[in-house]
Each structure stands twice: as structure tokens, then as C-alpha cells.
Amino acid sequence: MSGEPREREEGRQGGSSNLRINQSSYKQVAQRMKAIQEQQKAVVKRMSRIKYKIGVLSSKGGVGKSFVTTSLAAALAVEGRRVGVFDADFHGPSVPRMLGLPTGMGLPARIDGSIVPIEASLGIKVVSVGLMLPEDEVPVIWRGPIKTGAIRELLALTDWGDLDYLLIDLPPGTGDEQLTVAQIIPGLTGFILVTIPSEVSKAVVKKAAAFARRLNVPVIGIIENMTYFRCPDGSKHYIFGKGAAREIAEEFNIPYLGGIPIDPRIREANDRGKIFFLEYPDSEAAEAFKEIARKIISIVEKGEKGGEQGGQEA
Secondary structure, eight states: OTTHHHHHHHHHHHHHHHHHHHHHHHHHHHHHHHHHHHHHHHHHHHHTTEEEEEEEEOSSSSSOHHHHHHHHHHHHHHTTOOEEEEEOOSSSOOHHHHTTOOTTOOOOBOTTSOBOOEEOGGGOEEEEGGGTOSSTTOOOOOOHHHHHHHHHHHHHHBOOOSEEEEEEEOOSSSSHHHHHHHHHSTTOOEEEEEEOSSHHHHHHHHHHHHHHHHHTOOEEEEEEEEEEEEOTTSOEEOTTOSOHHHHHHHHHTOOEEEEEEEOHHHHHHHHHTOOHHHHSTTSHHHHHHHHHHHHHHHHHHHOOOOSBSSOOOO
């Protein structure tokens, strides 16, 4: 009997301790939620100064999505548009190199904490984790929640100024980064899908089209990279297959924006850190990007249907 009061007292002390822990945890969660809300308000404010926000999406890796993103940025800039590129591919940030920016040059910050994008040729504004890495070989080892937070924070802090287009280069898949961009960017104009002609790519990229449909985000159109190789005699060779992008366009009733031919100089320019579109402006691939950029302008600015749904490959 003599031990019962002591046990009750210890129980009361333990309960009080647990209560303090729970209150402390609740306070931390509340503070975190408030910080997220403030960041989201900042994202809304930053994005209000950008007319068109477009995610470049492909569930399949290795289709040249970053090359398409950077080339489209250059083509839109040549058309007189103010363009920015947000590299949301944290694990493979190749946008800086393809726009002629060296790894490790950093991102300037103002006293108020805002981030100033780096300007590439044609005045293209760029934000990428790749600019903050000391070397190309340094990996970014982040779990999903960290990547989600990083996207929100970068979009909240980056002062893009007034832009006509912000292109968001997304990693392969339909997971954290893609969901985050679709959910936190207000008034997302839509996605552009990228594929190559192979059957494997076609099957996987269909997932990206279904992903956009599930989220009720418009698909502006689909681009096929590595469509064919043209020999010196003028003949075309469909190395990876034929018609995949047009089939996806027809099945999902989305515009086919165009195909980009294989050109060995694309690899050479990317490896040297040069913008292919500017190095070889008269190439067949550069001309294709010019035409695609004009179609995108017609669709998003003029509200035209644009592109083609299906049809025979040229």
C-alpha cells in the first residue's frame, strides 16, 4: 500500500512529460505548416509575373528531354519571348551545360534572401541545382520530401522578374517532382511530352499522358526526338522506329508538335557546353525547333488547336 502513492505520482510525472513532448511536437508542426504556407504565397506572387508556365515531361529517361527543353527555350527567345528555365531534375541537372553555363558558378542571392537566376545566351534565365554543385560528379542524394521542399523553396525565392515563358525541365517518371510542380504552381499552362520513336518509349510515355489527364493538366503537345537520321544523299533512316509520337497524339487527342532528327553535332555541342540551336542555326534540327516554337506560341498565346493528331509520318 505504501508504494501506491509513489507510483501514482510517477505516473502523473510521466504523463506531464509526454504532454510537454506532444505540445512541443505540435508547435514544431504548426511552425512548419506556417512556413510552407508562406512559401506557397511567395510562389503565387512570383508566378503571377510569368505568363506561361510549361512543364516538359516524359516518363521515360534517355529521350533527350533536357535537350528539348533548352532548345525550345532558345527557339522561343529567338521569337522575341522572355524565357526562363527551371531545372527540376535534381539528380541529373544537365540544363546548365546545355545552355553553356559551367558547373559550380553558383546562384547569386540578395540581402532579402531572394535568388537571382543566371542569364545564359539570348537572355534565358536559369535556375538549377547543377549551378550550385562544385563538380559534375557530385551526386544529389535526397529523398522525396526534401526534393518537394527544395522545389517549393526555389520557386518561392527565385526572382524571375517578368517572363513570357518558364519551362520546367522535369526528371523521368510521374512521382514527387512532377506532382509538386503540378500542385504548387498556380495556373500551370500545361505539359509538353517528349518521346523517341521506340515501342518501349511509346509505352512508357503514355503513362505521362495519363498522368497529366489524371491531374487535369492540359497537354500542349508531344515532341518526338531522334525521329530519323538523314544521310548525305538525302535519304531518311528511322533508326529507332517510326510513328510513336503520332500514335500517342492520336490516342490521347493531343497535338503532335513535330519531330527532331538525329544529328551527331547535337552530342558534340552538348559535350562542349554549347547551345546547339545557336551553334548550328541552319541545321534541320534547329529548323524543327523553330517550327515547334511557333506552334507552341500559336497554341498557348492565340488559343489555336495547333499541331496534328496522328497522320502519316513525313
